[in-house]
Amino acid sequence: MEANQHRSCFQVGGRCNCTETLVPLNELREENRLCDAVLRLEDGGVFPVHRVLLSMRSPYFRNLFMTKLHTSEETDILLRGVSSDMMTLILDCVYFREVGIRSYNARQLLVTAEFLCIPDVSKLCCDFLEDAMAAENCIGILQFARFHSIADLENRALRFVWRHFVEVSQYSEELLELPVEELQAIIESVKLTAEEEKFVWECILRWINHDSDNRKGHFADLLKGVRLGRLDAKFFKEQVSKHRYVTEFKACRPVISETLKFLDDVESLTKEDKDLVIPRIARPRIPQCVVFTIGGSYDGLVSDVIEAYDERVDRWSVVEGVDSIGPRGEHGTAVVGFNIYVIGGTENGFEGVSSCSCFNAVTKTCREVAPMHKRRYRLMVAVLRGAVYAMGGKSSQNQRTAERYDCKTNQWSLIAPMNTGRFNGSAAVLNDKIYVAGGCKGEKSLDSVEFYDPDTNRWTYVARMLSRRERFSCVAFHGCLYALGGRNKSSSDLSTEKYDPAEDTWTEIPAMNFYAHELNAEVIDDTIFVIGAKNIDHHFASHVAYLNAKENRWYQLTNTNVYRSGMSTCVIKNLPNASDYAYKHRQIDGGET
Secondary structure, three states, X not given: OHHHHHHHHOEEOOOOOOOOOOHHXXXXXXXXOOOOEEXXXXXXXXXXXXXXXXXXXXHHHHHHHHXXXXXXXXXXXXXXXXXXXXXXXXXXHHHXXXXXXXXXXXXXXXXXXXXXXXXXXXXXHHHHHHHOOOOOOHHHHHHHHHHOOXXXXXXXXXXXXXXXXXXXXXXXXOHHHOOHHHHHHHHHOOOOXXXXXXXXXXXXXXXXXXXXXXXXXXXXXXXXXXXXXXXXXXXXXXXXXXXXHHHXXXXXXXXXXXXXXXXXXXXXXXXXXXXXXXXXXXOOOOOOEEEEEEOOEEOOEEOOOEEEEEOOOOEEEEOOOOOOOXXXXXXXXXXXXXXXXXXXXXXXXXXXXXXXXXXXXXXXXXXXXOOOOOOEXXXXXXXXXXXEEEEOOEOOOOOOOEEEEEOOOOEEEEEOOOOOOOEOOEEEEXXXXXXEEXXXXXXXXXXXXXXXXXXXXXXXXXXXXXXXXXXXXXXXXXXXEEEEOOEOOOOOOOOEEEEEOOOOEEEEEOOOOOOOOEEEEEEEOOEEEEXXXXXXXXXXXXXXXXXXXXXXXXXXXXXXXOOOEOOEEEEEEOXXXXXXXXXXXXXXXXXXX
């Protein structure tokens, strides 16, 4: 308990005002009063200290002060390998619960904290360096962490490189100086994220061309790290198989021949009715974002089905071997960490509930959590600052009400009611505020939009949408609010529009290539991913698509396996066991999926 309290008090660049702050003791230290040890540094720095405080913070100092070599009351110790600047920061941590981490001292402070065994400072330094990571510096941070054997930072940097591989491969000068073994390990990883495998191909060319005379001999080995079977067939045949490095080295011929055969056969292979064997050259990498669809109803029956979408192979699979969430439809979902909170909804198709559950995607377990104050179905749900918000919804109670769930305390608390009661609307977080839009009030479809400011606990109206809409989806994307799909009382084929908060205006954008009576949308990387459902003769069919922001164009994707109305979708990023939810219908040669 005490250690956790100390960690929570630490501040980066600012002093903590908690009651535990030991300012008087620091004043005694500065006056060299009641100090029982002196730390002398190689650069001439001298620091009187209180042994008990340093021992509380650091196993290194605890062992140092408790050794039989130091028995006098005022222990005088020469501390090697630590500068006066760093010792000053370390003592600030010990006495003030503050750490003055800056870009110019973060690395040296981390090395010092590791040496002196002060894990709280090490973690804060790792947090700082992770926040500062960019395509241009992440390789340097990775190598720094490896050189100093700082596993936590190494793992964070490696995850960043995998996740932002395209930008790193194109803009990092540090990558060009990597040893071939380290580059090979990066590009061979199943965790690497690249929209297209051609980015991996271009990366190895960029690295080799940086010093072609000395590096082109590594080409054949690096080529094995490229999933050649996942390249566009035309690109492979015209750009890869005929490249001068490929034709120069005989060692490339086997993998090139294997890929050509696979690409020539792939069209006929995909039409087979049996499970197919995918060679290693075409195995998909692990998805870094997993889209989940949860619950919903079909033919009047409320379902507990969970499906997961593998963005790498554009395939859906029903999630099995996990705890059931129970039948749930017309509900909301919210992601906090690796937990999916299932909020409200209906269990029988016509009556709202206040109950909530939490599904952990790592442990695959589900547990009941505190119920809301109000029964709600067809509600709006959002996550802001780590808290879950439930707003409006259809029930016998006031549809203006809203409440907030604290995941740490497992408690719901009512917040200010919305200006307009609504259900079948949508919510999204933009600029640290929750926007709710559209929906229904009684039999009337709405076009009104308002946002909630958690700092003031107030709702404020903004410009109305161009169309009244219900059962649609709002997402925050590129600094704007997008309203997608849905219907109203007079139309089931609504345009798509976006809201610019700086201008307080809505404008139309390209319509989706299908219309949906109800729609869910999520943001994945630089795309808007939508799952729509259309009622045809009282049966629902799904439609899945995404918006390419650069082209401003919609593309169709594979539909869900289970068509249902009233389901909810969510996305978990950087899921450590994402491979558990990857598409496994096709057998992968070598056992990997």
